[in-house]
């Protein structure tokens with residue numbers, strides 16, 4: 001993805017990268033850094049910017065998006081959950097947890113699925129995290145969610161960052177992104193203010209309850 005990096009985003013990514021590139025977990029494990037926040041806040045964009053800078057600092061890193069663990073459309077239809085795709089129970093949380101544990105344990109190369117927005121389907125095995133990767137930037141909505149199996153995710157992260165942008169900007173970007181992936185402007189706004197908004201409220205509530213350390217990063 002091309003990463004439009006505003007000044008603040010670029011500066012924050014650089015500062016974090018400088019700090020994390022000198023940090024090491026126990027020799028045989030990788031560092032997992034979580035980037036969390038509501039739909040459209042800029043998690044994927046920020047994670048890509050961070051990986052670029054970590055790699056430039058000599059710490060090979062990769063983005064591991066939670067999005068890849070979307071259940072396939074056919075399974076959502078079977079479960080009657082297609083209309084609320086993106087809710088916590090529309091992901092393969094067990095698969096996500098198993099992948100995070102494998103990445104963390106440094107089981108050599110680890111394969112993960114990626115989400116293809118054009119077809120709105122996960123693509124199995126589309127991402128390989130090679131043995132050279134020492135830091136995984138795990139990004140997604142429910143990293144610090146505390147029910148439905150998600151409660152196993154937070155403890156696998158070494159650190160977590162919650163992104164914030166002014167609500168109006170977030171909504172505009174979210175609608176624009178939905179339009180870019182094929183929705184009409186009306187459908188895009190309806191999805192952003194319907195299912196996306198419900199998920200944003202869930203995320204805000206789980207972040208407020210999260211008992212561990214959490215750095216908040218205000219972007220624009």
Ligand SMILES: Nc1ncnc2c1ncn2[C@@H]1O[C@H](COP(=O)(O)OP(=O)(O)OP(=O)(O)O)[C@@H](O)[C@H]1O
Pocket residue numbers: 004005006009037038039040041042043044045046067141173174176177219220
């Ligand atoms: N700093 C920025 N400046 C301008 N545009 C941005 C910035 N950050 C993100 N965007 C744009 O806003 C939209 C949403 O960003 P992004 O896809 O990174 O959010 P996200 O949090 O990953 O969303 P989702 O939860 O839906 O996956 C994208 O179109 C992206 O290009």
Ligand SMILES: [Mg+2]
Pocket residue numbers: 043044045067
């Ligand atoms: Mg994203």
